[in-house]
Every structure is written in structure tokens, then in C-alpha cells.
Amino acid sequence: MNPDLAAVTRGRLLYGGDYNPEQWPEETWHEDVRLMRRAGVNSVTVGVFSWARLEPRPGEYDFGWLDRVLDLLHEHGIGVVLATPTASPPPWLGRLHPDTLPVDEDGRTEHWGGRQHFSHSSAVYRRHAAAITEALAGRYAGHPALTMWHINNEYCTYDHGDEAAARFRAWLRERYGTLDALNTAWGTAFWSQTYGDWAEILPARRTHYLKNPAQVLDFRRFTSDMLLECFTAERDIVRRHTPHLPVTTNFMPLFFGQDGWRWAEEEDVVSVDLYPDPGDPLGAQEGALVQDLTRSQARGGPWMVMEQATGAVGWRAVDRPKPRGLNRLWSLQAVARGADAVCFFQWRQSRQGAEKFHSGMVGHAGADGRVFQEAERLGAELGTLAPHVAGTRVTADVAVLHDWHAWWAGTQEARPFAHADLPVVLRAWHRALWEARLTTDFAHPEHGLSRYRMVVVPQLYLLTDTAIDNLLAYVRGGGTLVCGFLTGVADADDRVRPGAMDARLRELFGIRTVHEWWPLADGERAGCDGFEGTLWSEELEADSTADETVPYKGGELDGLPAVLNKGRAWYVSTLPEPEALRGLLAGIAADAGVRPVLDRVPPAVEAVRRGDLLFLLNHGRDPVTVEVPGTHRDVLTGETLTGRAGLERYGVRVLAP
Numbered sequence: 001m002n003p004d005l006a007a008v009t010r011g012r013l014l015y016g017g018d019y020n021p022e023q024w025p026e027e028t029w030h031e032d033v034r035l036m037r038r039a040g041v042n043s044v045t046v047g048v049f050s051w052a053r054l055e056p057r058p059g060e061y062d063f064g065w066l067d068r069v070l071d072l073l074h075e076h077g078i079g080v081v082l083a084t085p086t087a088s089p090p091p092w093l094g095r096l097h098p099d100t101l102p103v104d105e106d107g108r109t110e111h112w113g114g115r116q117h118f119s120h121s122s123a124v125y126r127r128h129a130a131a132i133t134e135a136l137a138g139r140y141a142g143h144p145a146l147t148m149w150h151i152n153n154e155y156c157t158y159d160h161g162d163e164a165a166a167r168f169r170a171w172l173r174e175r176y177g178t179l180d181a182l183n184t185a186w187g188t189a190f191w192s193q194t195y196g197d198w199a200e201i202l203p204a205r206r207t208h209y210l211k212n213p214a215q216v217l218d219f220r221r222f223t224s225d226m227l228l229e230c231f232t233a234e235r236d237i238v239r240r241h242t243p244h245l246p247v248t249t250n251f252m253p254l255f256f257g258q259d260g261w262r263w264a265e266e267e268d269v270v271s272v273d274l275y276p277d278p279g280d281p282l283g284a285q286e287g288a289l290v291q292d293l294t295r296s297q298a299r300g301g302p303w304m305v306m307e308q309a310t311g312a313v314g315w316r317a318v319d320r321p322k323p324r325g326l327n328r329l330w331s332l333q334a335v336a337r338g339a340d341a342v343c344f345f346q347w348r349q350s351r352q353g354a355e356k357f358h359s360g361m362v363g364h365a366g367a368d369g370r371v372f373q374e375a376e377r378l379g380a381e382l383g384t385l386a387p388h389v390a391g392t393r394v395t396a397d398v399a400v401l402h403d404w405h406a407w408w409a410g411t412q413e414a415r416p417f418a419h420a421d422l423p424v425v426l427r428a429w430h431r432a433l434w435e436a437r438l439t440t441d442f443a444h445p446e447h448g449l450s451r452y453r454m455v456v457v458p459q460l461y462l463l464t465d466t467a468i469d470n471l472l473a474y475v476r477g478g479g480t481l482v483c484g485f486l487t488g489v490a491d492a493d494d495r496v497r498p499g500a501m502d503a504r505l506r507e508l509f510g511i512r513t514v515h516e517w518w519p520l521a522d523g524e525r526a527g528c529d530g531f532e533g534t535l536w537s538e539e540l541e542a543d544s545t546a547d548e549t550v551p552y553k554g555g556e557l558d559g560l561p562a563v564l565n566k567g568r569a570w571y572v573s574t575l576p577e578p579e580a581l582r583g584l585l586a587g588i589a590a591d592a593g594v595r596p597v598l599d600r601v602p603p604a605v606e607a608v609r610r611g612d613l614l615f616l617l618n619h620g621r622d623p624v625t626v627e628v629p630g631t632h633r634d635v636l637t638g639e640t641l642t643g644r645a646g647l648e649r650y651g652v653r654v655l656a657p
Contacts, residue, residue: 003246005269005302008147009340013386015379017344019044021069022053033076040379043079048153051085074145084234086129087153088115100125103161105206116157120226121164133234137241149238151249155227156257160203169198171222185493186214213412214494220408224259250306253290259404261444264297273307279320284619289430291337296442302340310371311359325650328378332652336608336615338394388635392611396441397594399452409494410461416519420535422459429458432582437596437607449474453592457483462490475569480592482570485536510546510566515539527553528562533574614655618647
């Protein structure tokens with residue numbers, strides 16, 4: 001069994017961030033470790049973008065500076081998550097081997113001077129990446145500071161070049177076996193696209209008009225798989241040298257380019273970069289969504305915030321810092337939802353380069369700045385929390401189903417639902433559950449679902465036969481299923497199913513016919529009995545087995561069902577306005593035996609249970625009081641509270657029974 005995060009935390013919560021000592025003179029390093037100790041930092045990630053410093057010329061290594069950094073950190077009791085630097089190859093690699101550079105869909109080469117300038121399919125890139133990884137692992141396997149490996153950084157590269165094309169053909173041969181099978185899966189009879197030779201097949205490059213959506217879907221699958229091959233190749237090297245240490249790579253939040261379920265299976269520790277916008281009124285809900293998804297990718301176990309910002313990030317048009325207290329609030333929100341590591345990009349704010357306006361734990365104001373003072377407080381509180389929370393789990397009675405393949409298929413160019421894209425609908429449904437204080441996991445549609453009282457499917461345009469059978473079995477077993485519009489439309493090849501929805505699902509929901517889809521324009525509403533629908537509506541005909549319907553009122557769909565219910569299965573053919581969706585899902589959940597974490601919670605307060613602890617988080621700017629039956633002790637302050645708990649602006653209570 002591979003090591004997990006507990007092998008590193010050992011009853012602690014990890015706290016720290018990306019440390020880039022190569023950007024600073026050596027005398028600054030000593031100031032850094034002094035401030036790290038003062039802030040309670042116990043873990044830093046080193047070397048993420050250091051390839052050019054480590055290997056200034058091909059095969060010529062300079063590890064002396066890194067030796068001194070790791071020694072210094074170890075002397076001060078700070079663990080090191082050592083990164084392989086392969087996300088940003090040195091300029092010499094691209095100059096000597098231009099075939100290592102990625103090519104976009106228009107045939108333009110992406111050069112060095114930024115980052116992620118590598119072709120996942122390049123044999124030369126893979127060979128050099130393996131060499132630097134082997135050198136690092138061989139040198140530092142026995143170093144006492146080393147606690148974990150961090151492979152690459154935010155895998156996200158696409159490549160449409162010739163070497164990628166050759167690998168794409170090989171991937172397709174393995175997937176389909178024959179050209180006849182590929183032509184059938186891709187529907188190439190349309191527009192005279194039938195392939196007679198494997199050499200005719202290209203990546204999803206620029207075309208005069210619409211691309212074949214099945215080809216694009218497979219290219220997205222291929223890209224995720226090629227990047228995963230790069231990850232596992234480096235992972236296997238470091239694992240061979242240090243089988244006792246866990247390995248991770250950092251996901252971007254709800255990122256389109258990777259099959260997050262498949263990737264998570266290959267990681268020892270699941271980690272994510274989390275950057276909600278402090279100017280977004282729903283920033284806390286976005287954080288909760290990503291945290292729930294990441295925890296679920298970690299199979300319910302502790303996970304890691306690899307990156308977040310103490311303030312501004314440098315890439316937003318209106319790049320606001322976090323108000324006083326918000327960084328603490330959002331960090332403790334992650335702990336409440338299962339994180340055992342709270343880390344930042346970056347330790348010390350850079351003075352040069354593309355991210356010099358990206359905040360750090362030590363900002364441009366230095367140790368006297370508000371940001372560092374808040375980092376000190378957070379470090380102390382995480383130390384206080386750790387004995388009570390580290391290693392414990394968050395339990396949920398509700399699962400939200402999500403699948404990257406359905407997302408990829410649903411983003412094709414020619415579709416009537418571009419404005420009703422999966423992330424928009426997913427966020428709306430998760431928001432409704434979050435505001436109802438119903439803790440949620442995420443799950444793949446083919447995962448076992450029997451432990452959940454309610455399963456919701458905001459939108460899964462593509463569903464495999466296995467997934468559909470899984471949903472049917474879940475309902476037959478007594479589970480409550482709630483599905484949103486555009487679910488079960490296409491099969492695994494993005495082939496529209498007869499009837500515009502799988503027949504088994506139509507029978508499950510009591511739908512006789514899907515006559516037409518009726519998208520709604522921005523600002524347009526579909527009147528329904530008791531609420532208004534947004535984004536989408538459908539012309540459905542219920543069959544005689546439907547137990548209950550909520551009709552549309554007015555317009556072309558007047559009297560037709562907007563919401564259908566048959567037994568424990570519900571279908572919602574529009575996106576109800578937020579309050580209505582919250583009420584609908586909360587009511588169905590209550591009938592399924594799902595209770596909110598607390599009753600009568602003020603609107604701005606989030607309530608989450610982790611293990612025996614109750615986290616109360618005030619996302620509002622005004623103080624509030626929360627009714628909490630019984631007597632509790634606040635772990636952070638030591639106070640004993642009976643019947644109620646006061647929360648200051650952006651305040652947090654962590655209550656033990």
C-alpha cells in the first residue's frame with residue numbers, strides 16, 4: 001500500500017507554501033527560515049521552477065545551492081515537498097530540440113519565455129524530464145528534510161504537432177482496433193470524413209468549419225492520458241528511490257483539461273490550487289465546491305491545498321486583495337471540508353517576473369505587513385486545531401455526480417446549450433445544496449452510490465450504459481435521484497440516443513417523449529408553477545406513470561411538465577432561480593431523510609461537521625449569532641458556549657462537544 005498524507009502530517013496540519021530561494025540572495029534564506037518558524041510554517045515546496053538553475057547546460061547539474069537550502073530547512077524543523085521542475089524546461093532544451101515545444105491548433109509553436117512550454121508527446125522532452133527527475137531522486141532520497149514529492153505543476157499543455165499526431169493515432173489504434181470501428185464511433189459518414197488510412201487522422205487542428213465533435217472528444221481524452229503518462233513516468237522514478245514517501249501533483253480548480261477521477265487514482269495525495277475571487281459574492285461557495293470535489297477525489301480522506309493566495313493574484317482585471325480576516329476564513333473552510341494541509345503560492349512575494357504582483361505569505365511590505373501578521377495568526381490556530389482534526393473525515397448523505405468526459409462532450413462547437421454549459425449548472429446546483437447546509441460529496445456516475453440517501457445529477461450530457469445502469473440500480477435500491485436537464489442525451493461516442501434521452505431514463509422519470517429543447521436567452525425566464533426557470537426549458541410529455549409534475553405556466557410550454565417525479569426519481573427540465581432550486585432540493589432531501597448540519601442558521605453562515613467538530617464560518621461582513629443546541633467548547637479560543645455562538649465579521653468557531 002502506498003503512503004498517504006498521514007505519513008507526512010503525523011497528527012499535524014501542514015502549513016506553508018511554495019518557496020523559491022533561487023530567486024533570492026543566500027542571506028535572505030536565513031531571514032526566510034526565521035520568519036517561517038515565527039509563522040508556524042512546517043512544510044514548504046521547493047524547486048517547482050528551478051530546472052534552468054539545476055541543469056544550466058545539458059547533463060551538467062548544479063545541486064550545491066539546493067543542498068544548502070534543504071539543509072537549512074531541516075535545521076529549522078521545516079519539511080520539504082520536493083518538486084520535479086519539469087513544468088518549465090530551460091531555454092536550451094527548446095533551442096536544441098524544437099520538437100519538444102508544443103504546437104497549437106493553428107500550427108503555431110509555443111516558445112520558451114513563459115512556462116508549460118513542453119510537448120507531452122515529445123520523446124526528447126520525456127527523456128530529459130526523466131533524467132532530471134532521476135538525478136533529483138538519486139541525490140535527495142535520503143535527505144532528512146524530504147517528506148513528499150511534487151511532480152511537475154498544474155499539468156495543462158495541449159499539443160497539435162506532428163509527434164502528438166503520431167501518438168494520437170497510436171492511442172486510437174489501441175482504443176478502437178480497426179478503422180471501421182473508429183469510423184463508426186466518430187460518425188465519419190457525415191460530411192465525407194471516412195478514413196481509409198490511419199495516416200489521414202490528425203489532432204483536432206483548425207478546420208474551415210465545425211470540427212467532428214467525436215474526434216475532438218477523443219483528442220481531449222488523449223491529451224489527458226498523455227499528460228498522465230508524463231506524470232506517472234516521473235512518479236515511478238521517485239517512488240523507486242523513496243517508496244516510503246507519497247507523491248502528488250497539483251490540480252487546478254475544476255479544471256477542464258484532465259480526467260480528474262482517473263488522475264486521482266494515480267496519486268498518493270490529492271492536492272489542488274484554490275483561487276476564489278475575493279470580489280465574488282459567491283467566492284466562498286466556489287471554494288466549497290472545489291473542496292468537496294477534491295475531498296471526493298481523495299476518496300473521502302484528507303487532502304491538500306497546495307496553492308492559494310494570501311491576497312491578490314496578478315491575473316484578474318480587477319485584482320482585489322483579501323480583506324482582513326478573509327484569508328483565515330477561507331483557509332479554515334478548507335480544513336472544515338477535509339484538508340490536512342493549508343499552503344500558499346508563495347512564501348515570499350517575487351520582486352521580478354510575471355507574478356511579482358501575486359501575493360505571498362511575506363508580501364512586499366515584509367514582516368511588518370498585515371498579510372504576514374495574519375499568516376502568523378493562522379499558523380498558530382492550525383497548530384491548535386491539529387490534534388483535534390488531523391486525519392478525521394467529513395461525512396455526507398448527498399452525492400453530486402460529475403464526469404469530465406460528459407463535460408468535454410458537452411462543449412462541442414455546434415450545440416444549442418452553450419450558455420447552459422456544465423460548470424454553470426453544476427455551480428448552481430451545488431450552491432443550492434451549500435446554502436441549504438447539506439454537506440455533499442462528488443462521485444463519478446459509475447461509482448458505488450448506495451451509501452448516499454440522495455444523489456443529484458446537475459447535468460451529464462454524456463452517460464455510458466454502465467452509468468445509466470448504475471443510476472437505475474441506485475433508485476431500485478431505495479435511493480433518491482434528482483437529475484437536471486440535458487442528462488443522458490448522448491452515449492460514450494457522443495451519439496445522440498434515440499428519443500433525445502436514453503429510454504431507460506425516460507421510463508425512470510415518467511417521460512413519454514422529449515419533443516423539443518427550448519433554450520432561454522440571457523435574462524429570459526420560463527414561468528413555472530411557483531417559480532421561474534432560467535437558461536433552459538424542454539418540451540416534455542409525461543406518461544401515465546409519473547406521480548407528480550410541476551407545469552410550465554404561459555408561453556409555448558404552458559401546461560407541460562417542468563419538473564417530473566416518479567417514485568424516488570425526479571427530473572428538472574429547467575434551472576430554477578436560486579431560492580426555488582434550494583427549496584426544491586432541500587425538500588426532496590428532507591423526504592429522503594437528509595438533515596442539514598444545523599437548523600435556523602443565518603444566511604451568511606456555513607456549518608460543516610468534520611469528525612466530532614462543528615465548524616461555523618461567517619462569510620458575512622456583520623457579526624451574527626448562531627443557535628447551537630447544547631454545550632460546546634471552542635477549540636480555537638477555549639471558551640465554553642451554551643445554546644449559541646457569536647461570530648464576528650469573517651469569524652470562525654470550531655466547536656467540540
